[in-house]
Amino acid sequence: MNSLQLSVVHRLPQSYRWSAGLTGVGVEPLEMSGLTDDNDLIGMKLLSHNGEPAWDIMRILQAALTEIQVECAVVEWQGEPCLFVQRTDESAANCRLKNQGVAIAETFSASNPF
DSSP states (O other): OOGGGGOEEEEEEEEEEEEEETTEEEEEEOOOOSOOOTTOEEEEEESSOOHHHHHHHHHHHHHHHHHTTOOEEEEEETTEEEEEEEGGGHHHHHHHHHHTTOEEEOOOOOOOOO
């Protein structure tokens, strides 16, 4: 079975932007002002894999998005590999990943509507 079909990604809750530091290019979270910009990044992390396998899966996901000309990067964020894409490409990225067999975990509220 394809390892992508066993992969689950989750969208990180914040928006991000590129930053340049001493160790190279990375990302930093944006302040939650309620305002978003088309240049903001969204991040996705794997829930289904850890360690080196997570890096391998993220590189495969990056290649799948590159095939449809979605610019993205795999960057270490809080000790884990995360995939970052432009906010404007989020829908295309989600669609492509789903078509590759990746499950996308959705965040939902536990409040009772009744």
